[in-house]
Amino acid sequence: MARYTRSNDWGFPRWRGYGSGREATQVRLCDRHGCEEPGDRPAPKSPNSPERWYFCEVHAGEYNRGWNYFEGLSAEDAAKREAEERGDTSGYRESSHHAWAGPGDGSRSRDEMRALELLELEVDADFEAVRAAWRRQAKANHPDVRPGDAEAAARFQAIQAAYDVLRTAEERRQWQPG
Secondary structure (H helix, E strand, O other): OOOOOOOOOOOOHHHOOOOOOOOOOOOOEOOOOOOOOEOOEEEEOOOOOOOEEEEOHHHHHHHHHOOOOOOOOOHHHHHHHHHHHHHHOHHHHHHHHHOOOOOOOOOOOHHHHHHHHHOOOOOOOOHHHHHHHHHHHHHHHOOOOOOOOHHHHHHHHHHHHHHHHHHHHHHHHHHOOO
């Protein structure tokens, strides 16, 4: 008597991927003690280490809020490293669709944070607050209001540049899918 073995192929071997089987898939759990969510977001255990923690989305966000990439560097060294690495960061744009963060916890760039600081706003300020602060400070420092004041003119230009950075970022967020 012929022995029959069951298969998923249904006579068409190309319907099934190579190496696929009927067994259950392995799911790695979050490395945070007591968490039962899938750990699908890798995080380095230490700088320049190949070893990784694997967290769920919530614990990855918690881990990233405490991470300071420029820790131990002087302001000049941090600015130099940032300028060197900003040369080509296009590869990181593809991960922006994960949207792991909200305003004030990593979703704003360093330039946006500097612009908010210049406009004397909190990190989680919405765009209406940005527009109001920009109008208030621009009116106070406008060259027509304070003619001949070089410091006010420089401050007005800085306020304009900060507003342009934040307006461009807001437009980019509005046009992103998701």
